[in-house]
Amino acid sequence: MRKDVHTDGTPRLCASCDARHKGICGALDQEQLIALAKTSHKQHAESGTELLGDAERIDTYAVVLSGVVKLAKTLSDGRQQIVSLQFAPDFLGRPFKSESELSAEAATDVSLCTFPKAALERLMQASPELERRLYRQALDELDQAREWIVTLGRKTAGEKIASFLLMIARNIDPSADPDRDSANFELPLTRADIADFLGLTIETVSRQLTRLRADKVISIENNRNVVVPSLARLEARAGN
Amino acid sequence: MRKDVHTDGTPRLCASCDARHKGICGALDQEQLIALAKTSHKQHAESGTELLGDAERIDTYAVVLSGVVKLAKTLSDGRQQIVSLQFAPDFLGRPFKSESELSAEAATDVSLCTFPKAALERLMQASPELERRLYRQALDELDQAREWIVTLGRKTAGEKIASFLLMIARNIDPSADPDRDSANFELPLTRADIADFLGLTIETVSRQLTRLRADKVISIENNRNVVVPSLARLEARAGN
DNA sequence: CCTCCGCGTTGACCCAGATCAAAGTTCAGG
DNA sequence: CCTGAACTTTGATCTGGGTCAACGCGGAGG
Incomplete structure (x- = not known):
């Protein structure tokens, strides 16, 4: 396999990656x-x-x-x-x-x-x-940051967690069919990271996840694998 | 006075403004x-x-x-x-x-x-x-937004108010001598706006301002004119 | 196999800030 | 000067989420 081009013939940005580099x-x-x-x-x-x-x-x-x-x-x-x-x-x-x-x-x-x-x-x-x-990416990040400002400033702990799960689902659910209402992904963050992202404590994060599980909005296996049967139902918890 | 150029001869962006338009x-x-x-x-x-x-x-x-x-x-x-x-x-x-x-x-x-x-x-x-x-302005705004995310996510009410006052002082104190440790400006926002900016309630904003006044960190006249004798002392309250 | 250690969960209690209620202030308009 | 409306302050009380403490669980290393 040649190192200087992708399999489709376009040049590689770095010798060892086959992935394209967005924006570059x-x-x-x-x-x-x-x-x-x-x-x-x-x-x-x-x-x-x-x-x-x-x-x-x-x-x-x-x-x-x-x-x-x-x-x-x-x-x-x-x-x-x-x-x-x-x-x-x-x-x-x-x-x-x-x-x-x-x-x-x-x-x-x-x-x-x-x-x-x-x-x-x-x-x-x-x-x-x-x-x-x-420039476009910076503007997108600015939009996201402002979205997050609203979450941090005005949402309750439960809404923060729901918003967070939705955001993750949108970014890393491998089966990214926009029509499908269910999702299924591995949490990329520990409870401590989630807390630091949402301005909460680990305990509150844990309790809110437990509550979502009790209400059948999500299920979690091995502390990391999240299944969301209905994104719409999760969205209803996000308080937008 | 000519309408198509500034007093220094550079063209006006709009006929009636003498101010320059940053970035444009x-x-x-x-x-x-x-x-x-x-x-x-x-x-x-x-x-x-x-x-x-x-x-x-x-x-x-x-x-x-x-x-x-x-x-x-x-x-x-x-x-x-x-x-x-x-x-x-x-x-x-x-x-x-x-x-x-x-x-x-x-x-x-x-x-x-x-x-x-x-x-x-x-x-x-x-x-x-x-x-x-x-692009640069967008990046600057992104930096500010992220700064604000920290304020909203992790600071106490008192720290939020102090951070807010510092931010305002830096942006609109007319006597913008960076060496001077004092500041003096008119608040551009009502208590309700400050609350909406900081993710607090009006009552909390008011109480925190009262406390800063009691501690002689600031003084306020007519609910709007703020005097900060020592920005350093205010900064110490901002919790960075 | 057990033990340790890093994570996660759960419970009991507390407090910063929200909520509810009631006065003060300021200022435009009459 | 008076009045009313919008804004601000202050007080009393409540509560969401923080803090402190204990326990559970799963995987790495002995």
């Missing part, structure tokens, strides 16, 4: 892709690995190829809040800033395709199309 | 500016006016010339959350989407410079520099 591959011509591929690098990280520390210099961007990355902020006394979850094939990085205010950690086992900041920024100059795609 | 004027050449100025339109709205309803079509963008605009979402049962405050000279609009998920309302008396969506999008195609500036 599609925006570049053959020559640009090959140049970027030379500097890119595939990386695996197991769950819990810190990918980028708070206040660390950013010299690398990445695309999430599989798994879930959590972006978090920690207050000086240790309180933590997850501000975003990045799913494949999200772009990971903060253009126009060299220092991160966020820490990034692998929530599950993760594979990434990384490339140096400078290489991508050079390409952004050259390709307005690339910049436009990244 | 600077990115365009003379010819583009003149073209845009033809379609632009200055608009005043008094406090409380709804500028854009939830789920309304967006066919106009705007730049905030003065005053404060609040962007909010409302849940079906009436709970409301303000997701962002836009200060002059922020850009107001959501590129690449024709429908708003947010409502925009004038929090204070506001003046705007509006222009048709199509005109700006044409310019964005023509000027990568313009697009880049808007």
Whole structure:
């Protein structure tokens, strides 16, 4: 198998990934892709690995190829809040800033395709199309962040949990048939992570999940595998 | 006084504003500016006016010339959350989407410079520099939104109020000397708005303000004019 | 096989902030 | 100057979710 092109003949962004890189591959011509591929690098990280520390210099961007990355902020006394979850094939990085205010950690086992900041920024100059795609992703993330602000500011614990499960279902249910009303997925986060994402405590998360289970809105096996027989019924709990 | 140029000779974006339009004027050449100025339109709205309803079509963008605009979402049962405050000279609009998920309302008396969506999008195609500036603003807003997520998810009522006052001070204190440790500004929001911004109730907002006053961290005249003798002391209350 | 350890659940109790109720303030309009 | 309406403050009480504590469970390592 050739290393420099995908099976369909388009150039690979990094030698070892077959997945396309949203917002990047599609925006570049053959020559640009090959140049970027030379500097890119595939990386695996197991769950819990810190990918980028708070206040660390950013010299690398990445695309999430599989798994879930959590972006978090920690207050000086240790309180933590997850501000975003990045799913494949999200772009990971903060253009126009060299220092991160966020820490990034692998929530599950993760594979990434990384490339140096400078290489991508050079390409952004050259390709307005690339910049436009990244701009769109930033706007999407802004929409999501605002959606989450409403959840954090005005929803009850039960509504937060329901909203969270819906969000996960939409992002990682493998059987992504939009018509189907049921869903079935593996939770990418521990109870502690869910709590940090929703501004709750582990105990409250656990109790609310128990309640949803008691009300037959979901069922959970092995603490991780969630089955939602009716997304509509779950949505009714999300309080929108 | 000529209507087509600023006092320094650069073209006006709209005939009646002398203020520059962040992210727009600077990115365009003379010819583009003149073209845009033809379609632009200055608009005043008094406090409380709804500028854009939830789920309304967006066919106009705007730049905030003065005053404060609040962007909010409302849940079906009436709970409301303000997701962002836009200060002059922020850009107001959501590129690449024709429908708003947010409502925009004038929090204070506001003046705007509006222009048709199509005109700006044409310019964005023509000027990568313009697009880049808007991209930067979107990234800045994303950073702010994430900052706010931490505030909403993990801070106490007292910390939320202190964070809010600091944010306002940074955005609208007219005597914006970064070295000075004191500040002095007029609150652009009612107690009800502050509550909707911080995910609290009016009563809690009022009590926390009273407490800050009792502790001599701030003083308030006429319910609106805030004096902060020491921003450092206020910052110590913000819990970062 | 057992034991340990990291997760998750459950129960009892508490408190920050919500809710309910009632006064004060401020200010536009008459 | 007076009046009313909108906004703000303050007090009393309640409650959702936090805190503290105990226990359950499953998988890795001996």
